[in-house]
Amino acid sequence: MRRLILFLVLAVALVAGLNIVSRVFDDGRQIDAMNALLHDTSGKDAIIVGSSVGGAIRFDTLCLDGADFFFVLQDVFETEAMVELVLSRPDPPRTWFLALSPGATFYNNAIPASGRSHNRRITYRFLFDNGRHGLIDGDWRQYAVTRVSPALGYQDWRKRFQQMLVTVGLRSPAKPIDTLIWRLDGTLDPALEASLADGQVSDRMSDVNAIAYYDPGVSERAAQAITDIHAHIRAAGGQLYIIVPPASPQMQAATRRHMGAELQTLWQSLDRIEGQGAVVINAWRNPARLYPAELFVDPNHMNPEGARLFSRDIAARLKSRGQAEATTCSG
Numbered sequence: 001m002r003r004l005i006l007f008l009v010l011a012v013a014l015v016a017g018l019n020i021v022s023r024v025f026d027d028g029r030q031i032d033a034m035n036a037l038l039h040d041t042s043g044k045d046a047i048i049v050g051s052s053v054g055g056a057i058r059f060d061t062l063c064l065d066g067a068d069f070f071f072v073l074q075d076v077f078e079t080e081a082m083v084e085l086v087l088s089r090p091d092p093p094r095t096w097f098l099a100l101s102p103g104a105t106f107y108n109n110a111i112p113a114s115g116r117s118h119n120r121r122i123t124y125r126f127l128f129d130n131g132r133h134g135l136i137d138g139d140w141r142q143y144a145v146t147r148v149s150p151a152l153g154y155q156d157w158r159k160r161f162q163q164m165l166v167t168v169g170l171r172s173p174a175k176p177i178d179t180l181i182w183r184l185d186g187t188l189d190p191a192l193e194a195s196l197a198d199g200q201v202s203d204r205m206s207d208v209n210a211i212a213y214y215d216p217g218v219s220e221r222a223a224q225a226i227t228d229i230h231a232h233i234r235a236a237g238g239q240l241y242i243i244v245p246p247a248s249p250q251m252q253a254a255t256r257r258h259m260g261a262e263l264q265t266l267w268q269s270l271d272r273i274e275g276q277g278a279v280v281i282n283a284w285r286n287p288a289r290l291y292p293a294e295l296f297v298d299p300n301h302m303n304p305e306g307a308r309l310f311s312r313d314i315a316a317r318l319k320s321r322g323q324a325e326a327t328t329c330s331g
Helices: 002-024 029-039 052-056 076-087 102-106 117-129 140-148 154-167 190-214 218-235 249-275 304-320
Strands: 046-050 066-070 095-099 239-244 279-282 296-298
Touching: 029 066, 029 117, 046 052, 046 076, 052 066, 052 095, 052 304, 066 095, 076 117, 076 218, 095 218, 102 190, 102 218, 102 249, 117 140, 190 249, 218 239, 218 249, 239 249, 249 279, 279 304
Parallel strands: 046 066, 046 095, 095 239, 239 279
Antiparallel strands: none
């Protein structure tokens, strides 16, 4: 019994020591960059939230004074938490663009099988830093892990060891992160499009199937999270535009082959939300035109030329519906 008690005491001391070290030598650049983006949301007319496909929406083309607040690999549960955070701040935007990747609605970053639990912990750390201490989608596991040990895994500790070297003068301080917003440049090679799309869809299906094994209700809760996002924005006097940007033609074709029924269920969910007052522009279901591979930097993300064209199509669609956000600029 004494040995067991000693073991438990040493284990608690080790965890406490690692916790203290991880906080003292924290590399806060990512949280600082996220806070800079958050600060920029107040007083703006419009905002983009959601995942990295938000780069397909350009405020300079839509002629709106807007803020980018979308993040790579973010699931919709984390997006809902971000929306609540922005709405809790002074003078939030009134026009909201939710950039929705269809694949994001099948992910739950709290599940280790997603390979994205680190993203959930970063989101929690950012929310804690801004006084938000609730659970995301009832996720107490990653919440507890983040509370007990802010650093977990090689990447987190590597940055802290580097910070230790900076503290003792053996390494120069790391440069601040310029931006976390993905607006990627380049052109997808049409000759490589099909193979890249097939590889990405295969990887995604592996993730989705693994997540569904542990969390079979994720897609239904994701649809509810989008409904709740609309309710939060509407209660604050705002208008939600749900934008499903195009993927490359081969990416869409491969996804439909593997997830056709799931996509139809998602489209029906978006129809219901639109019936509640949101505006949905779905370039997978009702594209304004064909968006060829040359308008993408990879099968999922549009390049600047593609984003400008798609944003003009957004404005045209809104104009046809009599929406105020229908102006375009030359950007």
